[in-house]
Amino acid sequence: MRDYLGVVWAIVVKDATVEWRTKTAFMSAVVFAILVLSILYFARDPTAVSSMDIAPGALWVTFTFAAMVGLNRAFLLERENQAIDGMLLTPVPRTAIFVGKMTGNLLFVGFVELISVPLFVLFYNVSLAGRLPQLLAVTAMATVAFVAVGTLLSAMAVRTRFAELMLPILLLPFLIPPVVGAVQLTSRILAARPASELMGWFKLLAAFDIVFCVLAILLYEATLDE
Amino acid sequence: MILTPQVSGAAGVNADAGAGVGAAVTDPLLVTEAVTRRYGYRRVFADVTFSLRRGEVLALLGPNGAGKTTLLRVLAGLLRPSGGSVTRNGTVGLVAHNSMAYDALTARENLAFAAKLWGIVDAARVEELLDRLGLVRWQDQRVATFSRGMTQRLAIARALIHQPDILLLDEPFHSLDDPGVADVVRLLGELVSEGRGRGRGRAIVLVTHQLERLVQLATSVGYLVHGTLVGPEPMDDRSVETIAARYRGLLNRA
Numbered sequence: 001m002r003d004y005l006g007v008v009w010a011i012v013v014k015d016a017t018v019e020w021r022t023k024t025a026f027m028s029a030v031v032f033a034i035l036v037l038s039i040l041y042f043a044r045d046p047t048a049v050s051s052m053d054i055a056p057g058a059l060w061v062t063f064t065f066a067a068m069v070g071l072n073r074a075f076l077l078e079r080e081n082q083a084i085d086g087m088l089l090t091p092v093p094r095t096a097i098f099v100g101k102m103t104g105n106l107l108f109v110g111f112v113e114l115i116s117v118p119l120f121v122l123f124y125n126v127s128l129a130g131r132l133p134q135l136l137a138v139t140a141m142a143t144v145a146f147v148a149v150g151t152l153l154s155a156m157a158v159r160t161r162f163a164e165l166m167l168p169i170l171l172l173p174f175l176i177p178p179v180v181g182a183v184q185l186t187s188r189i190l191a192a193r194p195a196s197e198l199m200g201w202f203k204l205l206a207a208f209d210i211v212f213c214v215l216a217i218l219l220y221e222a223t224l225d226e
Numbered sequence: 227m228i229l230t231p232q233v234s235g236a237a238g239v240n241a242d243a244g245a246g247v248g249a250a251v252t253d254p255l256l257v258t259e260a261v262t263r264r265y266g267y268r269r270v271f272a273d274v275t276f277s278l279r280r281g282e283v284l285a286l287l288g289p290n291g292a293g294k295t296t297l298l299r300v301l302a303g304l305l306r307p308s309g310g311s312v313t314r315n316g317t318v319g320l321v322a323h324n325s326m327a328y329d330a331l332t333a334r335e336n337l338a339f340a341a342k343l344w345g346i347v348d349a350a351r352v353e354e355l356l357d358r359l360g361l362v363r364w365q366d367q368r369v370a371t372f373s374r375g376m377t378q379r380l381a382i383a384r385a386l387i388h389q390p391d392i393l394l395l396d397e398p399f400h401s402l403d404d405p406g407v408a409d410v411v412r413l414l415g416e417l418v419s420e421g422r423g424r425g426r427g428r429a430i431v432l433v434t435h436q437l438e439r440l441v442q443l444a445t446s447v448g449y450l451v452h453g454t455l456v457g458p459e460p461m462d463d464r465s466v467e468t469i470a471a472r473y474r475g476l477l478n479r480a
Contacts, residue, residue, distance in 0.1 A: 003345060010342040018330040021368070077328070085304055086326035086384065089318060090343040 007092045011100025016107065018077060025073035025108065029066040033116040036062045041123045055124040056186035060179050062116055063109070063139070064146065070108040071150040072167050074101055075158035088224065098220040102151040109143055126190060134189045134198070141205040142182035145212045149174045152216040155223040178208045254279050255316045255429040256301065256392050262309035263296055270296050274310070274455045276448065278392070281418055281427035284458050285440045287473050288450035294433045295323065297450065298394045301431060316391025316429075321398050325381040329370035333361050333380050336369060337387060344388040355383040360409060374401035382410060386417070393417065393430045399439055407439065414443055437466045451476045 019026055040058040041051065078084035078101075087097055121128060128135065150171050157166035185201045254277035261274040270293035278284055288294045299305040301312060302320045327336045337352045356365050359379040369377060378401050385393065398414075399407045417428050434440055440447065446458035447469060456476055 007343060010339060014328065014331070014335075014339050017335070018328055021330045080329060081327050082322060082324035083326050083328055085320070085322065085324070086340060087343060088304060089302060089320055090340075090388075091345075092343050 004093060004096050007096040008100040008103060011087075011097065012104045012107065015074070015077070015101070015104035019073075019108065025070045026111065029069040029108075029112045030115055032069060033062045033066040033112060034119060036065065037116065037119050037123050051124045052126070052190060055120070055126055055190060056183045058124065059116075059120050059186060060142075060183050062120070063113055063143070064175055064179055066112045066116065067105075067109040067143070067146065067150065068168055068171065070112065071105055071147070071154045071171070072157075072164050074105050074108075074151060075154045076163060079158055084224075094221045094224065095217050098151065098155070098217055101155075102148060102216070105147045105151050106143065109147055113139060113143065131189050131192070135186065137202070138182055138185045138189065138205070141202070141209055142178045145178035145205065145208040146171075146175050148209070148212040148216040152219060152223065155220060159223075174212075178205060178212075181205045181208065253315060255314070256431070257313040257315075258301070258310065259313075260310035261297075261300060261307045261312060263293065263300055263305065264308040269453055271450060271453045271455065272309075274450075276455070276458050278429040278431065280391075280429055282445045283414075283418055283430040283432055283443050285444035285447045286431060286433045286450055287435070287440070287447060287469075288433075289477065292450045293453065294450055295396055298322070298396050298431065298433060301392075302394050314392060317388055318392045318394060319385035319388065319390030320394045320396075321378075321381050321385045322396050323400075325369070325377045326384060327369045327377065327380055330368060332366050332368055333372075333376075333383075334365040336380060337383055340384050340387045346388060351387065355386060358413065359383045360406075375403055375406050378402055379406065379410075382413075391428055393428050395430060396433045397435070398432070399434060399436055407436075411439055411442055418443070437469055441466055441469060449473055449476045451479075 037058060040054060040061070044051070044054055075084075078087070088094075120126065150167075153170045153174070154167055157163045157170055160166045181201050181204050185198055185205070188197050188201075256278040258274055258276055260272075262272040263270045274297060276284065286294050286297070296305065298320065299322075300307050301314075302318050303312070303314070304320075327333075328339075331339065334352060334356065337355060338349075341349075341352055356362050359382060361376065361379055361383065364372065364376060369380065372380065378398070382398060385395075393414075395414075398410055402410060414430065414432075418430060419427055430443075432440070432443060441461070441464045444461050446460050448455050448457040448459070449472070450456075459472075
């Protein structure tokens with residue numbers, strides 16, 4: 001188990017080091033997040049639609065598409081110089097490679113979300129007082145779900161000729177359930193609805209997390225087939 | 227599905243444990259039986275059969291597109307054969323066309339990452355390989371800044387990090403300058419004979435078009451032409467002309 005976690009950690013550190021030095025995906029994702037948040041804010045008619053009405057949707061559109069930038073990059077990095085072969089030649093479990101890549105993606109998306117939330121609060125005049133723990137829980141649960149399936153599909157899409165185009169096409173249908181759940185929860189949390197109204201959606205997100213993570217780990221090895 | 231290397235005994239996680247634990251010294255390290263590989267309906271090669279023992283170097287010759295690289299990937303376990311079987315009684319190191327290195331990492335970081343995946347905790351192993359492959363001066367430079375020759379040296383160092391029993395080399399002299407070629411030839415010679423008396427020599431499959439190097443290193447030569455492996459034939463005559471004439475003859479055979 002210690003060896004397994006050591007491999008996972010080595011992959012996470014390697015991916016973080018590469019991203020820190022190149023900053024390509026991170027900068028693209030952050031710029032994209034700023035653009036989406038600001039465009040959606042200024043596109044609405046303030047006399048007809050309050051910012052709070054579109055805030056949950058704006059937040060999750062931003063998170064979802066900004067995450068895709070990072071997810072796309074995750075396995076493209078491994079295809080450069082066929083670095084993935086170097087990992088596959090070693091005796092490390094294939095699932096450790098997947099969990100390492102997924103953890104790296106979670107960190108990446110987490111950082112993008114961390115930068116996006118203050119902008120979201122600023123643009124949409126949202127008060128997070130007393131709601132932050134619940135919002136954090138929703139964000140974490142939904143992020144785990146779409147990063148798990150996104151990492152798996154990224155591993156598949158990277159083998160195709162139009163990898164960067166393929167990932168959104170493959171991923172978007174799978175994103176609908178967790179993102180709908182996340183939007184519903186976010187809007188209820190921001191409207192200070194009682195906890196009893198939230199539980200059903202939380203359970204649904206937890207179910208998506210379990211199903212997506214287990215399936216992604218089980219199916220990863222199949223994506224390595226040539 | 228990626229093949230799990232069929233290693234007798236413990237998989238070579240430890241740098242010193244990759245000596246085909248459980249296999250007798252004279253047992254072949256690499257055995258292929260009627261290996262066939264297809265891409266869809268296109269057959270790349272068929273019925274490739276040979277075995278390789280410690281201290282043996284099989285050179286593979288073949289024209290471009292003959293399937294030499296595909297065969298090496300099958301031998302390494304990166305590709306599943308469409309038919310037949312590959313048995314590896316030891317750990318495998320591969321030098322492929324691509325360096326398998328991360329451009330944004332330094333040479334040292336690339337080797338340290340590979341070492342970690344192989345479970346090698348001894349940091350001296352990275353130092354040793356940097357020194358042996360002449361990369362010490364550039365060890366803290368990012369691979370993106372490397373020349374092709376330096377990248378090739380790094381690829382060789384990476385393949386050797388876990389002291390593999392079986393070494394698969396796809397054009398290892400590619401992009402190297404003359405001193406680099408001489409260094410690698412010397413290194414390969416050492417690797418083959420290293421500890422041979424103690425049953426620790428390596429088996430090498432070498433793909434190269436450089437016949438001068440081939441005759442220096444190979445103990446047998448196989449010709450992959452028209453989707454078939456002719457040989458391996460023993461290197462009775464270490465003459466470039468003889469090998470070249472034999473190769474031309476096979477190529478011209480309909």
